[in-house]
């Protein structure tokens with residue numbers, strides 16, 4: 732059987748992640764980049780079609796999304812409705828939005844992937860945190876990102892907090908007064924998350940667990956956006972074989 736070339740469009744093709752993903756797809760055997768979208772892009776057709784109008788994107792097998800939290804839901808709704816298999820890296824989707832997209836994908840019998848983090852170190856951190864939370868239920872998350880990140884907390888931190896909450900037997904329950912609002916972070920499912928934004932950082936996360944007389948810290952660092960590309964590649968290789976909209980790279984790892 733002849734393996735057909737899979738066509739790809741990238742929403743957010745001019746961004747930090749979008750540019751790396753353009754390089755990835757252009758150099759990936761068996762894949763062809765046919766379109767890129769960004770609202771401030773100057774339209775061009777030389778190598779592949781670049782447009783600032785979503786509706787001008789050509790039809791393709793895969794829609795990769797690295798845009799902004801404010802538009803990702805509408806983008807993926809559009810992608811699924813138009814028959815693209817979505818590979819979603821953009822943060823900011825709420826749990827109910829993910830469910831709505833999963834329902835839409837199911838009605839279209841279309842597979843896709845939403846990955847809060849494409850980096851292996853972050854995916855493993857979440858799994859280790861889930862395991863540790865069984866024995867150390869009292870935990871807090873600290874996430875550190877570059878100063879241009881639009882949303883806080885990060886999608887990865889939210890996924891980490893949910894994983895901890897799902898596996899622990901009880902939540903942190905301390906009697907405290909915040910004399911400065913926000914001093915104790917923001918809580919997701921009872922797990923405090925502290926968000927740091929500083930130049931020089933890319934994407935990093937630490938989970939601190941405390942128990943009587945001992946503590947455990949798990950940390951991951953993405954020093955470079957290249958760290959996400961093996962996950963994006965794997966997602967592109969598998970997404971057209973999926974028949975549901977899967978959440979989490981760990982669910983498609985071999």
Ligand SMILES: NC(=O)C1=CN([C@@H]2O[C@H](COP(=O)(O)OP(=O)(O)OC[C@H]3O[C@@H](n4cnc5c(N)ncnc54)[C@H](OP(=O)(O)O)[C@@H]3O)[C@@H](O)[C@H]2O)C=CC1
Pocket residue numbers: 742743744745746747748749768769770771772796797798799800802819820821822823846847848849850959
């Ligand atoms: N899941 C993962 O592993 C990772 C996820 N991310 C997430 O990916 C997203 C993008 O990150 P990053 O590349 O650093 O961000 P950038 O700010 O560098 O890029 C954003 C891209 O989105 C485009 N954009 C801006 N506004 C809109 C809009 N209204 N509609 C459509 N597109 C828009 C920009 O286009 P223009 O230049 O024309 O404004 C640009 O191409 C973020 O949500 C981030 O959290 C990031 C790293 C890893």
Ligand SMILES: O=C(O)C1=N[C@H](C(=O)O)C[C@H](O)C1
Pocket residue numbers: 822847848849876877880881884885886887888933934935
């Ligand atoms: O904005 C980023 O940079 C990142 N965003 C994702 C998130 O919100 O978790 C993934 C990674 O942390 C990098």
